[in-house]
Amino acid sequence: MKEIEQVSIVGVGLIGGSLGLVFRQHGIRVVGFDKDAESLKRAAALGVIDEGIPQLVKAVSDSDVIIVCTPVRTIRAILEQLSAISLKPGAIVTDTGSTKKELADFAKRLRWQNGSYIGAHPMAGSHRSGVEAATSDLFENAYYVLTPSKETPLSTVEKLTKLLKFTRAKIVQMTADEHDRIMAAISHWPHVLAAMLVNQVGEYNKRNGWYHTLAAGGFRDFTRIASSDPKMWRDITLTNRVPILTMLEHWQRELSQFRHMLLNEQEEDLEAFFLGAKRFRDQLPKRARGSLPRVYECYVDVPDHPGSIGKVATLLGNKGISLANIGILENREEVAGVLRLAFYKEADYDRAVSVLKEHGYPVYPAERENGNR
Ligand SMILES: NC(=O)C1=CN([C@@H]2O[C@H](COP(=O)(O)OP(=O)(O)OC[C@H]3O[C@@H](n4cnc5c(N)ncnc54)[C@H](O)[C@@H]3O)[C@@H](O)[C@H]2O)C=CC1
Numbered sequence: 442m443k444e445i446e447q448v449s450i451v452g453v454g455l456i457g458g459s460l461g462l463v464f465r466q467h468g469i470r471v472v473g474f475d476k477d478a479e480s481l482k483r484a485a486a487l488g489v490i491d492e493g494i495p496q497l498v499k500a501v502s503d504s505d506v507i508i509v510c511t512p513v514r515t516i517r518a519i520l521e522q523l524s525a526i527s528l529k530p531g532a533i534v535t536d537t538g539s540t541k542k543e544l545a546d547f548a549k550r551l552r553w554q555n556g557s558y559i560g561a562h563p564m565a566g567s568h569r570s571g572v573e574a575a576t577s578d579l580f581e582n583a584y585y586v587l588t589p590s591k592e593t594p595l596s597t598v599e600k601l602t603k604l605l606k607f608t609r610a611k612i613v614q615m616t617a618d619e620h621d622r623i624m625a626a627i628s629h630w631p632h633v634l635a636a637m638l639v640n641q642v643g644e645y646n647k648r649n650g651w652y653h654t655l656a657a658g659g660f661r662d663f664t665r666i667a668s669s670d671p672k673m674w675r676d677i678t679l680t681n682r683v684p685i686l687t688m689l690e691h692w693q694r695e696l697s698q699f700r701h702m703l704l705n706e707q708e709e710d711l712e713a714f715f716l717g718a719k720r721f722r723d724q725l726p727k728r729a730r731g732s733l734p735r736v737y738e739c740y741v742d743v744p745d746h747p748g749s750i751g752k753v754a755t756l757l758g759n760k761g762i763s764l765a766n767i768g769i770l771e772n773r774e775e776v777a778g779v780l781r782l783a784f785y786k787e788a789d790y791d792r793a794v795s796v797l798k799e800h801g802y803p804v805y806p807a808e809r810e811n812g813n814r
Pocket residue numbers: 451452453454455456457474475476477480510511512513515537538539540562563564565566567568569570571572670673677
């Protein structure tokens with residue numbers, strides 16, 4: 442008999458759905474629960490779960506591992522409910538929440554009937570949400586952080602690690618405290634900054650529409666994450682307040698230093714400031730996968746008339762080539778129309794390029810760090 446025969450996913454959205462796909466591919470039965478009946482139906486229809494059960498108790502009581510994948514502040518309430526249920530002996534309860542310390546403290550105070558809790562966070566995702574965005578390779582090569590407490594039995598960590606290895610993520614461990622401090626710096630604060638900048642430009646745009654029209658390149662790269670789910674980010678910031686406030690204070694110091702350099706036209710200091718940032722940025726590990734999903738991108742010139750995008754999408758769809766994204770590139774005035782196509786799989790990218798070329802479309806690879814070779 443297999444050690445893990447059944448997994449329950451509570452909250453079958455982007456992350457829960459992606460985990461469901463992975464486990465099903467490895468012959469593990471996946472039961473889903475979601476407060477939204479429609480999401481549960483769609484998850485079953487998409488083959489993300491084997492069965493959707495609309496009662497929490499029934500959905501979890503026969504499972505070896507229960508993974509709570511709802512928004513962070515909802516995880517608390519669900520852990521509380523799970524702690525009162527007579528789970529399968531030895532069952533492991535884990536979650537995918539982006540913040541860990543508050544949950545760890547909360548879970549410690551609960552009186553678990555049976556089963557043990559261990560916090561975890563897959564460091565992969567996207568600004569998209571919902572089960573339709575789920576993919577089985579979302580976690581490949583990303584970090585999956587486990588935050589066991591001192592009381593977590595080693596056997597629990599080992600059993601969960603064994604299961605999560607199916608995601609092909611790199612499983613690492615740290616304390617919930619350390620996790621939240623690091624996430625504040627590399628994930629939560631950047632989301633706040635992106636949202637602030639977009640809101641600032643949005644205000645200017647109310648008086649002058651050129652801001653919107655010309656916003657491309659660096660602005661789009663820097664602010665992509667501002668398109669993430671607002672409720673999710675409300676919960677993340679509220680559950681990691683102290684480390685985020687620390688970031689804010691440090692940032693205020695950075696801002697006043699920069700202000701000083703600029704006001705005083707300190708050429709050399711300004712250059713050193715940008716050089717320091719460039720050096721650190723250039724040394725970041727090139728992500729095969731990470732918190733940004735890997736995409737293979739290319740540009741396609743298309744005639745500038747209605748229906749051009751549809752034609753390209755249909756052409757690829759008819760060949761069974763899956764697109765991750767398709768969009769019009771603005772501010773490329775030298776060409777009639779340019780589409781940016783993104784693919785999650787290299788094989789889809791390669792096939793798309795040759796199909797499009799066969800049909801006479803000029804195609805250019807996008808030289809992007811986040812994917813293309
Ligand atoms: N989106 C991302 O890139 C990442 C998200 N996370 C974390 O994973 C969790 C899930 O995020 P996503 O999958 O992106 O969200 P999502 O919005 O795609 O899915 C959440 C699902 O939970 C369901 N849900 C909400 N409240 C519920 C409740 N009380 N009971 C049962 N189901 C409920 C929703 O109906 C939805 O189907 C969050 O805690 C998030 O912080 C972690 C890593 C990456």
